[in-house]
Amino acid sequence: MFEMISRIYQIAGSSRKKITVGILCNILKSFFQSFMMLSVFLIMLNLDTLTSSIILKAVTIILISILGRFFFQWMSDRTMSGTGYDIFRDYRLEIGERLKQAPMGYFSEQNLGTIQTILTTTIADLEGYSMMAIEQMTSGVAMAFLMSFMMFFFNPIIGTLSMIGLVIGLTVLRLVRQRAAEHSPIYQAAQENLVNKCLEYIRGIAVLRSFSNGKSGQQEVHTAFQKKWDADYSQEKATAGVLRLYGLVYKLMSCVLIAAAGILYMDGKISLPFCMTFLFCAFTVYSDLETMGNSAFLSKKINTELDRLEEVTNIPQMDTTTDKLHPSNYEISLKDVSFGYGSRRIIDHISLNIPEHTTCAIVGPSGSGKTTLCNLIARFWDVQEGSVCIGGQNVKDYTADSVLDCISMVFQKVYLFHDTIENNIKFGKPDASLEEVMEAAKRACCHDFIMALPDGYQTVIGESGSTLSGGEKQRISIARAILKDAPIVILDEATSSVDPENEQALLSAIEELTKNKTLISIAHRLSTVQKADQIIVIDNGHVKQKGTHDQLSKKDGIYRNFLKLRVEATGWQL
Numbered sequence: 001m002f003e004m005i006s007r008i009y010q011i012a013g014s015s016r017k018k019i020t021v022g023i024l025c026n027i028l029k030s031f032f033q034s035f036m037m038l039s040v041f042l043i044m045l046n047l048d049t050l051t052s053s054i055i056l057k058a059v060t061i062i063l064i065s066i067l068g069r070f071f072f073q074w075m076s077d078r079t080m081s082g083t084g085y086d087i088f089r090d091y092r093l094e095i096g097e098r099l100k101q102a103p104m105g106y107f108s109e110q111n112l113g114t115i116q117t118i119l120t121t122t123i124a125d126l127e128g129y130s131m132m133a134i135e136q137m138t139s140g141v142a143m144a145f146l147m148s149f150m151m152f153f154f155n156p157i158i159g160t161l162s163m164i165g166l167v168i169g170l171t172v173l174r175l176v177r178q179r180a181a182e183h184s185p186i187y188q189a190a191q192e193n194l195v196n197k198c199l200e201y202i203r204g205i206a207v208l209r210s211f212s213n214g215k216s217g218q219q220e221v222h223t224a225f226q227k228k229w230d231a232d233y234s235q236e237k238a239t240a241g242v243l244r245l246y247g248l249v250y251k252l253m254s255c256v257l258i259a260a261a262g263i264l265y266m267d268g269k270i271s272l273p274f275c276m277t278f279l280f281c282a283f284t285v286y287s288d289l290e291t292m293g294n295s296a297f298l299s300k301k302i303n304t305e306l307d308r309l310e311e312v313t314n315i316p317q318m319d320t321t322t323d324k325l326h327p328s329n330y331e332i333s334l335k336d337v338s339f340g341y342g343s344r345r346i347i348d349h350i351s352l353n354i355p356e357h358t359t360c361a362i363v364g365p366s367g368s369g370k371t372t373l374c375n376l377i378a379r380f381w382d383v384q385e386g387s388v389c390i391g392g393q394n395v396k397d398y399t400a401d402s403v404l405d406c407i408s409m410v411f412q413k414v415y416l417f418h419d420t421i422e423n424n425i426k427f428g429k430p431d432a433s434l435e436e437v438m439e440a441a442k443r444a445c446c447h448d449f450i451m452a453l454p455d456g457y458q459t460v461i462g463e464s465g466s467t468l469s470g471g472e473k474q475r476i477s478i479a480r481a482i483l484k485d486a487p488i489v490i491l492d493e494a495t496s497s498v499d500p501e502n503e504q505a506l507l508s509a510i511e512e513l514t515k516n517k518t519l520i521s522i523a524h525r526l527s528t529v530q531k532a533d534q535i536i537v538i539d540n541g542h543v544k545q546k547g548t549h550d551q552l553s554k555k556d557g558i559y560r561n562f563l564k565l566r567v568e569a570t571g572w573q574l
């Protein structure tokens with residue numbers, strides 16, 4: 001229990017003070033609640049000689065107890081109710097910042113499900129439950145402890161018995177927490193698996209439908225739901241028994257207190273008023289503790305969820321510096337660069353130089369490492385050996401954001417946000433005016449089709465650009481890059497062929513984008529390759545050939561074979 005509270009404290013930041021005030025208010029609330037027993041005692045003590053002044057005193061005590069309890073409950077609600085949302089709003093922002101600094105490799109399909117579960121379900125659970133659990137636990141223990149202490153003051157035997165009840169109850173509570181500890185990770189894993197499978201199913205729905213009528217994917221989602229149900233059910237089953245036992249302990253201990261008070265009275269050790277007061281206390285001393293069982297269970301669940309949060313906040317960070325890259329020129333040079341995903345080496349001792357304002361086409365078989373090489377230049381990943389320099393500055397010594405400020409990337413797989421066309425283009429320069437957006441769109445040859453849409457630039461694009469054609473999406477992504485106007489352009493040419501009209505528009509858009517830039521393109525079109533100032537042929541992570549089209553096409557080697565195959569496959573003409 002204290003572990004959970006202390007962990008929430010650690011991440012609470014500026015909300016720590018509020019939690020402390022909230023806990024103090026809960027303790028004071030319990031104090032006023034226990035205070036009620038004095039009025040019972042007063043009436044019992046004067047039962048034979050009741051006067052209006054005694055009743056007035058008793059009523060005053062009850063009123064003070066009720067008002068005190070109400071006031072501190074209100075204070076506790078005021079300070080703690082929104083605090084969970086404050087803490088985890090800040091935490092969400094922190095996770096966002098960390099994800100921005102994480103290497104691209106972190107964003108595997110597996111991790112996407114985990115991140116999604118954490119940012120939605122896990123944090124929502126923590127926002128809703130954490131403060132409630134702290135409140136219930138602190139008031140439950142405080143109330144039982146304070147009442148036991150007061151009883152001890154009146155009669156040490158009854159006070160000690162009441163304390164023993166508290167200790168036994170808390171020991172059984174450990175059992176509840178142990179059970180929760182066993183089941184929470186299973187529950188969490190089942191939840192993440194379910195999110196992963198649902199995401200996979202929705203993303204791949206077109207493929208699933210066309211190949212298997214959607215049935216095989218459905219089966220996986222069904223199994224994930226079944227696993228989640230199993231996890232819920234076994235968690236419920238495992239803890240229900242111990243939770244009942246926990247409640248039973250307090251009921252039995254109340255009976256023990258009643259019996260003890262009766263015996264002490266019969267033995268003449270205590271008078272009737274004391275006996276009656278203890279009977280009253282026996283019914284109320286553990287009342288808040290009984291409702292604490294669920295919170296104890298929750299506290300373990302919260303601990304597991306905090307573990308998951310820590311995993312995300314401990315993701316590797318790329319930036320160890322705050323220096324921003326401001327190179328004097330935009331020449332790109334790679335010196336003896338090696339890199340691999342895990343233990344698999346993909347780039348092996350590559351060196352190359354791309355002078356400013358020149359174009360470099362990277363060609364090579366599928367899987368040879370072309371995209372990986374571009375990702376290293378953009379510092380999506382850090383090289384494992386060697387160096388990548390822009391204008392003579394090693395990109396590793398500067399923040400990833402500032403490196404990307406110098407680069408516009410146009411990916412083959414275009415990602416558009418579920419937002420207006422204007423905002424999607426503006427993504428390249430958030431403070432751009434509509435006129436600037438339109439100018440970029442005109443240069444990217446997409447102004448006309450945008451204006452033909454019902455709401456023009458305000459048309460909201462469906463999720464991932466699903467309402468636009470492939471060529472239209474590509475040109476919008478080029479308009480975005482034109483607006484950004486970065487001195488280096490990394491272009492992954494689309495392999496899929498587009499209709500001739502679209503193709504021409506696309507080529508004009510690319511030409512506009514790459515004017516006077518340092519251009520690296522993963523080239524698939526002969527026209528791009530032919531025009532390049534230098535061509536790099538990569539195979540199996542090595543630079544196999546370097547030169548211009550004229551030089552390479554005259555030499556035996558991969559490039560010539562590649563050209564031959566391309567001509568045969570796509571009808572390229574040299």
Ligand SMILES: Nc1ncnc2c1ncn2[C@@H]1O[C@H](COP(=O)(O)OP(=O)(O)OP(=O)(O)O)[C@@H](O)[C@H]1O
Nearest residue numbers: 104105341346364365366367368369370371372373
């Ligand atoms: N994030 C990743 N984690 C592990 N392996 C990866 C990752 N990305 C790429 N690879 C592997 O690295 C190798 C090189 O991939 P890369 O995408 O750089 O090749 P490519 O030449 O661009 O291929 P293509 O022309 O088909 O796009 C491939 O075998 C690929 O499976």
